[in-house]
Amino acid sequence: MSVTGGGEYGPGRLAALRGPVEPIDHNARTIAALAANPGCDRRAVLDAAGVDKGRTIRHLGHPPRFGLSPFAMFRNEQFKAIVKDDDGARLAGLLREVLHLTTAETAYQTTGEEAGASREVRHRRTADLLRDAAQAGRAATLLDRPLLKLAVAGHDVYLEPDVIAFQAEGRFHIVAIKAFAVIDGQAETAKVSAAAREAAVYVHAMRALFADLGLDPERVSHDVVLVCPKDFGNVPTATLVDVRHQLLVLDRQLGRLKGVDRILAALPADLTFDLGRPAAEVAAALSAVGARYAPECLAACEMAAFCRAEAHACDSLAALGRSVRDDFGGVGSVAGAIGLAEGAVLPEDDQSEVAERLRHIHRIYDEAVV
Amino acid sequence: MTLFRSYLKARARHEGRARPAATVRHVHLSDAPMVFVPLRMAGEAAAPLGAMVGCDPAEPRLLVVPQPRDRDLRFAFAAELASVMVPYIERYAADSEEVEARTPYPRCLDAPQIIVPNRGALAFVRLLGRSTRFRRTDGPHAVDPLVPVLGRWLTYLHGRGEYAGSAMLLSLTDALAAHWVTGQSDAEDTDPAALLGWIDPPAGMTGPEAAAVAEDPRRSPPPGPDTDPDFDRRVLQPSIADYDASGSADRVRAALHDQLRPTWDLVWRGVALLRTLPEAPSAVLRWERDRASLAGENARIAEGGLSQGRWDSAVAAARRLAMLEIAQQTYEAGRAFDDPLVMAEYRAEGVAFAGEVVAVEPDRKIIPPGGKRPVVRPLVTVKTADPLRLAPGKKVLSPSRPRQAGQILSAEDGTVVVQINGGVKDGVPEVGETVCYADLDPSGGRRPPLPALEETPWTHGGPPQEYVPTDEDAQEAWS
Numbered sequence: 001m002s003v004t005g006g007g008e009y010g011p012g013r014l015a016a017l018r019g020p021v022e023p024i025d026h027n028a029r030t031i032a033a034l035a036a037n038p039g040c041d042r043r044a045v046l047d048a049a050g051v052d053k054g055r056t057i058r059h060l061g062h063p064p065r066f067g068l069s070p071f072a073m074f075r076n077e078q079f080k081a082i083v084k085d086d087d088g089a090r091l092a093g094l095l096r097e098v099l100h101l102t103t104a105e106t107a108y109q110t111t112g113e114e115a116g117a118s119r120e121v122r123h124r125r126t127a128d129l130l131r132d133a134a135q136a137g138r139a140a141t142l143l144d145r146p147l148l149k150l151a152v153a154g155h156d157v158y159l160e161p162d163v164i165a166f167q168a169e170g171r172f173h174i175v176a177i178k179a180f181a182v183i184d185g186q187a188e189t190a191k192v193s194a195a196a197r198e199a200a201v202y203v204h205a206m207r208a209l210f211a212d213l214g215l216d217p218e219r220v221s222h223d224v225v226l227v228c229p230k231d232f233g234n235v236p237t238a239t240l241v242d243v244r245h246q247l248l249v250l251d252r253q254l255g256r257l258k259g260v261d262r263i264l265a266a267l268p269a270d271l272t273f274d275l276g277r278p279a280a281e282v283a284a285a286l287s288a289v290g291a292r293y294a295p296e297c298l299a300a301c302e303m304a305a306f307c308r309a310e311a312h313a314c315d316s317l318a319a320l321g322r323s324v325r326d327d328f329g330g331v332g333s334v335a336g337a338i339g340l341a342e343g344a345v346l347p348e349d350d351q352s353e354v355a356e357r358l359r360h361i362h363r364i365y366d367e368a369v370v
Numbered sequence: 371m372t373l374f375r376s377y378l379k380a381r382a383r384h385e386g387r388a389r390p391a392a393t394v395r396h397v398h399l400s401d402a403p404m405v406f407v408p409l410r411m412a413g414e415a416a417a418p419l420g421a422m423v424g425c426d427p428a429e430p431r432l433l434v435v436p437q438p439r440d441r442d443l444r445f446a447f448a449a450e451l452a453s454v455m456v457p458y459i460e461r462y463a464a465d466s467e468e469v470e471a472r473t474p475y476p477r478c479l480d481a482p483q484i485i486v487p488n489r490g491a492l493a494f495v496r497l498l499g500r501s502t503r504f505r506r507t508d509g510p511h512a513v514d515p516l517v518p519v520l521g522r523w524l525t526y527l528h529g530r531g532e533y534a535g536s537a538m539l540l541s542l543t544d545a546l547a548a549h550w551v552t553g554q555s556d557a558e559d560t561d562p563a564a565l566l567g568w569i570d571p572p573a574g575m576t577g578p579e580a581a582a583v584a585e586d587p588r589r590s591p592p593p594g595p596d597t598d599p600d601f602d603r604r605v606l607q608p609s610i611a612d613y614d615a616s617g618s619a620d621r622v623r624a625a626l627h628d629q630l631r632p633t634w635d636l637v638w639r640g641v642a643l644l645r646t647l648p649e650a651p652s653a654v655l656r657w658e659r660d661r662a663s664l665a666g667e668n669a670r671i672a673e674g675g676l677s678q679g680r681w682d683s684a685v686a687a688a689r690r691l692a693m694l695e696i697a698q699q700t701y702e703a704g705r706a707f708d709d710p711l712v713m714a715e716y717r718a719e720g721v722a723f724a725g726e727v728v729a730v731e732p733d734r735k736i737i738p739p740g741g742k743r744p745v746v747r748p749l750v751t752v753k754t755a756d757p758l759r760l761a762p763g764k765k766v767l768s769p770s771r772p773r774q775a776g777q778i779l780s781a782e783d784g785t786v787v788v789q790i791n792g793g794v795k796d797g798v799p800e801v802g803e804t805v806c807y808a809d810l811d812p813s814g815g816r817r818p819p820l821p822a823l824e825e826t827p828w829t830h831g832g833p834p835q836e837y838v839p840t841d842e843d844a845q846e847a848w849s
């Protein structure tokens with residue numbers, strides 16, 4: 001991530017929070033994950049400051065959770081290479097078919113990682129290529145690894161270039177290549193939704209760029225193309241996925257994250273998550289920022305082990321499941337719920353109904369269990 | 371989730387230990403179950419890496435694929451697995467009796483039971499079945515003759531396993547979670563080590579402490595089918611490289627053994643824990659249905675029926691959905707009728723109630739609407755403290771007299787009047803007796819009529835064609 005602009009507190013404050021290290025790269029997965037727990041201030045601050053959450057959680061003594069197996073990486077790269085083989089000729093064929101195009105010719109371009117081109121340079125090149133493509137006549141364009149950026153929490157971040165932008169007949173599509181298999185026309189739902197959420201991040205970023213370039217953002221389609229291996233082999237198959245819903249959700253969450261300045265304003269001025277400090281100090285600094293742990297965090301946020309321990313230490317009901325917390329209505333803690341059930345705690349006004357039900361459950365459970 | 375279950379979760383968390391959610395065992399356990407713990411290669415849909423399989427806790431059979439990208443080695447794995455599983459399954463499938471009924475039908479004397487650690491392993495079983503059942507045993511890409519047979523059985527067992535209460539293919543974590551509630555979230559319950567840590571923590575540890583140990587991949591390997599990425603990098607990758615260089619699978623075997631053995635032991639421990647509960651009466655009935663289903667599948671194979679298609683026809687799919695629904699209702703009602711602890715959840719939700727009988731009119735006669743002659747319709751008045759939400763007119767049944775049809779006449783201020791509409795022969799409850807009535811029917815009496823497959827009306831496309839595998843299916847790559 002590169003901080004190129006910002007709100008009232010600006011880059012200095014965020015750099016101080018992060019400590020003397022480079023901000024980490026964001027990618028579509030991490031940005032899509034922002035939406036998983038929109039109400040969490042802690043995550044918003046960590047992400048806005050570009051803190052490396054994986055290193056942080058290890059520093060605190062928890063095992064890392066989001067490692068990627070070398071075999072999975074190999075498989076991803078292998079499949080991507082197969083799909084992009086021959087300067088994208090095969091991919092162009094797949095795209096023509098799934099988008100019902102007649103265009104014969106497709107130009108293949110890449111933003112170029114060679115010669116250590118800086119991100120700024122590559123982003124500018126991406127913008128130039130996309131502008132050219134938008135003005136291209138009949139020929140279709142495949143732009144590999146476009147470097148896009150996105151405003152997160154009032155600050156611009158670059159997205160890891162992990163997709164292809166495809167232009168044909170004046171319309172642009174985001175193409176995501178994923179190595180999970182589509183077996184008998186079906187893929188694992190969780191993987192498809194994750195891919196759709198990530199692709200939506202690129203659609204959003206590309207539309208923003210189009211607006212900057214004075215092009216119509218609507219030329220970037222909400223139909224993304226997902227390219228996956230068919231059945232158990234290596235033959236790619238392309239599917240159109242409508243990400244309108246994901247775009248709406250993302251829009252809303254990014255809108256909320258703009259409020260990170262408001263969160264920062266309430267924090268002590270000398271707060272820092274600098275990993276050069278002892279674990280206990282980092283933990284205390286993290287705890288100074290409010291969190292909203294729920295079990296969904298386990299699959300979405302590197303900080304989950306830390307926040308879970310903290311939530312259990314506070315006797316949180318939500319840590320057992322959001323639906324558990326909802327079932328108990330306004331009851332605040334595990335001990336509070338048990339106290340109401342045992343009749344040891346007097347219910348507050350709005351708790352009388354749930355308290356009555358709990359006392360009944362407590363009684364019939366104990367009768368049945370012995 | 372219901373408040374009842376949420377309360378149990380909170381209580382388990384408060385006490386630091388799982389709470390029982392059942393007083394009897396709602397799943398049949400075979401005398402000789404087979405445990406199967408598979409691992410797959412990261413990044414691949416169904417490339418096996420290795421497995422432990424067998425019927426003896428002390429003697430697991432370890433199968434490994436020393437180079438998981440080698441197609442021939444994968445099929446060698448499938449053949450070896452088939453040599454263990456197919457004889458185990460067919461031993462049961464071949465042995466059946468004829469059950470006397472209006473239309474007599476065959477039923478196997480017993481059935482196989484394959485137990486895997488969790489739902490991830492169940493899904494892997496389905497994919498393993500799918501990737502092996504269309505294989506040809508002659509011509510190009512020929513595989514061991516048992517490989518497609520294994521694929522067929524795994525596909526059948528997985529399909530049957532989707533029926534609630536079926537027990538031929540079980541996920542241990544699902545079975546345990548049906549009998550105990552832990553103080554962690556449902557997502558965390560999918561790890562057998564963490565789940566068992568809550569249910570039966572080692573001496574001197576609380577449930578959450580034991581679960582924390584179980585969760586650390588450095589201290590306890592994940593249950594699979596996915597391996598720990600760190601293990602892949604540090605241990606597995608060099609071991610596979612070693613095989614590539616030396617041709618010896620020893621290092622891969624040792625590495626996978628260490629990953630599999632703890633889960634293998636856990637599954638057996640979980641099975642032993644389940645055995646401590648006495649078997650519920652309706653679990654026996656459900657097992658009978660499994661045995662009848664197995665006999666049906668065996669007959670289909672014997673008659674030369676083709677392998678399951680890639681897709682169900684529309685009619686078969688609709689029929690299957692309806693059957694799944696019926697199985698679910700019957701299973702839930704059966705559990706509640708067998709177990710007061712399960713029934714308590716329905717009472718808390720207001721769809722069942724229990725209490726003391728305070729008045730009975732055993733000889734009451736009425737002339738039913740539309741009838742001419744008076745008939746016996748006894749009344750039972752029950753005093754209950756349960757928050758009943760059933761309205762007058764609702765049909766109810768009682769676990770103590772399941773064939774006696776009841777109907778709520780009135781329910782006010784904890785006093786419920788039930789009219790007995792049938793099955794009076796079983797004896798009307800007496801004053802002072804504790805009874806329970808529920809809006810549940812374990813006999814599946816509310817089953818919608820289903821068209822038989824061969825009677826599918828032409829408006830729905832006529833009887834479906836059986837799926838004929840193509841050459842393409844047989845040669846499909848498995849890479």
Ligand code: SF4
Nearest residue numbers: 040292293297301307
């Ligand atoms: S794990 Fe913690 S920081 Fe991450 S989203 Fe959940 S509560 Fe927020």
